[in-house]
Amino acid sequence: MPFKLRRVPDSEKEKLAAAENQRELEEANRAAEEAMLQDSEQMEALEQREELEAGEEETLIARLLSGELDPVPEERSQQQPEEEQDTTTFAGAFLDGFLFRNPSLVDFIGLTPIIAAGFSVQNGLILSFATIVTMTIVTVVASLLSGKLPRRFAAPLYTVLASVIVLPIQYVGENFLGESAYYVFQSLSLLLPLIAVNGLTLSRVYQFALSHRVLPTLGDALGKSIGFSAVLLAISSLREILGFGTFFGLHVPIFSQWHWRILTTPAGGFLIMALVAAAIQFLQQRRRIRKKGGEAQ
């Protein structure tokens, strides 16, 4: 018997369509309700989280203001050196201090001689010599006496020792090296004694000398002080050439025609430091990019 199609009456069709619409509507409503529920749950969770965060923030701020907490030093973390150097040997400590963690270009410690007095090469040489001698002797003595002296007496004692070391340098320079040297040392009479209280020496005593043996300490002190002196000499040369048009008192042909006196002031010192630091960061970035390129190939 052939299958006969039964014609669905229009009224039934309408009923079916209405039921379908109803089901769809119900589903849509349920979905909307669920979504609303989820939203409200999420909102509640968010509110709770925000409250928690606000509470945490308040406690963090309170702890920060009271000085209990040291937040992660972002600026310092960005300046981390690429390569970790082994500082337990003389050579490793020297290289780390001289190149990878140069005190004046990476940590910006002890900038007073560079900014305040580093506007001529003569000043640069005198201050470099004083820094190298002072830092080497003080850190070696600190390393030898580490453990035998309470930590709270370390800074005062080593600062007095540093000032005793600077004293003969100034005395000999003023009295036994001729007239021209006398005037140079006289102009430095306020700034040369500041080498004794330079932050660089104290920071190396606390961070390195008190926890290392003599030989690595000697390497670190020489590396840091020679690195510092190299930067001081470079910046003082630049400032003298561009600011006065001379180098070591002698006229430089092209630069002697104009003088940017602003560079001999502290503002000029900061400016030159900024340019040197930017140049070094630029070179480091290029080196990093080349390294990455080499590894990729």
Added chain:
Amino acid sequence: MIQLWYDFLYAIILGLLTQNLALAVGVGSGNLLKLSQKEYIGKLRYFFCVMLAICFSATLLCYLLDQTVLQFNDAKSPFLRALRPVVYVAVLAVLCIVADFVVSFFFPKVRKSLGDLLASACLNSGALYILLLNRQENGGLFESAVFSITAVAGLALSVMLMRALRERVELVRCPEFMKCAPLALLATALLSLAFMGVANLNFPYL
């Protein structure tokens, strides 16, 4: 009386603006860059309180020592004159030890939070420079004391200005090699230039 007021005003302007330690003279610029970092915000008030107390008391002590025992200004021997910074550093060192004991005894939490920063608050270039400048200029007791206070206040002012400046400067879009330290140094140079604008400020005698 007028002379006293004149000295007082002159010492304030000298310490805060014209001889501002970090920005106009360049002494303590390492401290300026170090203390204007985020991690030192909570410790700044303690640092400057200790430094203020040390500088003030060291100024008084050095003045008394100069006038009574040492009399450096009249010393004919060049060695005695060269010995002056050593004596000043020794005074600062003794005061540093005293400050360490006092702060540890009365404010142990502050001592703990300051750590090694206490030593650098007492023994820094700024403190020694204040003492040396006071003696070189032959300042009186009152003038020297006021200058020591205003010089430390000037350093605090420059650190706060620098911190505010660095917060804004860190948001600036700039080439990668200029970020962090070079930008901070550039901002310091501009701030220093602003202070140079008042370097020759001189008001006539009243």
